[in-house]
Amino acid sequence: MNELEQVAVTSESIDKQVMIDHLINEYSDGLLHLVYTYVKNRTTAEDLTQEIILKCYEKSHQFQQHSSLKTWAYRIAINHCKDYVKSWHYRKITLNEKIIHALPSKSKNIEEEMIAKSEEDEVTKAVMRLPIKYREIVFLHYYEELSLVEISNVSGVNVNTIKTRLKRAKELLKQELKKEAY
Missing domain, CATH: 1.10.10.10 (Winged helix-like DNA-binding domain superfamily/Winged helix DNA-binding domain)
Incomplete structure (x- = not known):
């Protein structure tokens, strides 16, 4: 039984610090890769992953243990990415990148x-x-x-x-x- 499961068994609510440590240590790479599949930009994916981990921390009281912590975090990540991809900011950046890539490169x-x-x-x-x-x-x-x-x-x-x-x-x-x- 891992540390998170032990905490879950011994108390009704998971300690926020243990949860965030577990998310960072166990799932941050997977979250980063998942986010990258949406935004296709490493730097943006890293920023969004940090936002998602913060969101998980802030919403930890909503985690009801009906699913695994990984499933819950991935669901938050998917929703966050979908919102970001719909945003004006993302569409503007994507358009700018397309214009830059359309220019011929001599290097x-x-x-x-x-x-x-x-x-x-x-x-x-x-x-x-x-x-x-x-x-x-x-x-x-x-x-x-x-x-x-x-x-x-x-x-x-x-x-x-x-x-x-x-x-x-x-x-x-x-x-x-x-x-x-x-």
């Missing part, structure tokens, strides 16, 4: 292009091009290794819908990777 050399075409990079890029509803499922299932039931709890989507989305995501990834191969 690329052949070696950098070869590195960019590595197999792992291609898969990551293909996953990041998936619509968010598929990207979220792929991340939670393959990276976080959550079961379909856990993904259902985190996302609030029916298990059968999760299965369908996972199957469709695999099909889309195959199509994307075939395009890259040609």
Whole structure:
């Protein structure tokens, strides 16, 4: 039994400090990767992850232990990311980045292009091009290794819908990777 479970068993409410320590030590990397699948920017993902951990701390009194702490934190993260992606700030930054990337760069050399075409990079890029509803499922299932039931709890989507989305995501990834191969 881990430290958080011991505290939960011995008292009705989880000590906020133990909870935040557990979130940071056990789930911060996973939260960061989850957030990155939404915003596609490392710095922004780091900032949002800190905001999410703070939000978990502030809302710790709402954690009713109906699900695991990980599931609860991931649900908060997903909702926070969805709100951020809808925000004016995010849309403005995304538009600016698209304009900057559209400008031709003279600093690329052949070696950098070869590195960019590595197999792992291609898969990551293909996953990041998936619509968010598929990207979220792929991340939670393959990276976080959550079961379909856990993904259902985190996302609030029916298990059968999760299965369908996972199957469709695999099909889309195959199509994307075939395009890259040609």
